Amino acid sequence: MEELAKHLPRPIKEVITEFPGLVDILNEYDIGCGACMVGTCLFKDIVSIHNLPQEVEKEMMARLSGVISPSRQEVASGSAFAHLPKVREKTYSPLVKRLVDEHLLIKKWLALIPEVVKNMDVTSEEGRKLVAGGIDFISSYADKFHHAKEEDILFKYCDEQAEIIQAMHSDHETARSHVKAMREALEKEDKDAIIKHLLAYRELLADHIKKEDEILFPWIDGRLSETDKNAIASGFDKAERAIGAELPAKCEIFIADLEKNLPVPQNNFPYLT
């Protein structure tokens, strides 16, 4: 493990670039750093952030060590801990959990999108109403209710120049550009363009939520003081009061109605749960 220890204080992005074989092992432990590569986390952060059971962590580190110095491979293939769950349930502070819970409703919408696309009819009043409802859900719930709290409050307590925060801002902006394009396409009854942007939005948000849930939020949780967390929670309360309880309630009904009317195939979305 000596060789591995030397790399622990280095940015994960650099280490993965040097040793691409690490990605497959990290993926096995449901650690998405290889796909994310926003570059903020250090290699050692992957252990603390992802909070693996102790024995599993030991095993994973030995396997990672085997990639870094193959001649000193410490664990043969086949695991003595195969019976243990590889991923420990993530624990968030109550503050961060508020945002993680809001992701659940957005993920329900992402899961419904393939059926919405399959049944899309922009030539009928009813069909256009459904598409408009979906776009409104994105702009009112995902953006105005959720992203705004991240951008206007939470991120203000972070280093806004940090690559990971910049990456989150950029994703939010891209999502807004899809909303704008979908509104324009709906006006023109351009079904192909709506579908193109809706599917691109789905892919973007699925990846964005995964990065927040698995990397950004645990990272923030570990760095913010209790005083900051309390101040952010008050900011969230104030923002939600200003928006009113009607908006999230309306959005929940929109999703519940869709779920009643459209079949949501199991496993149609890899990051739904």
Ligand SMILES: [Fe+2]
């Ligand atoms: Fe976000």
Ligand SMILES: [Fe+2]
């Ligand atoms: Fe979010």
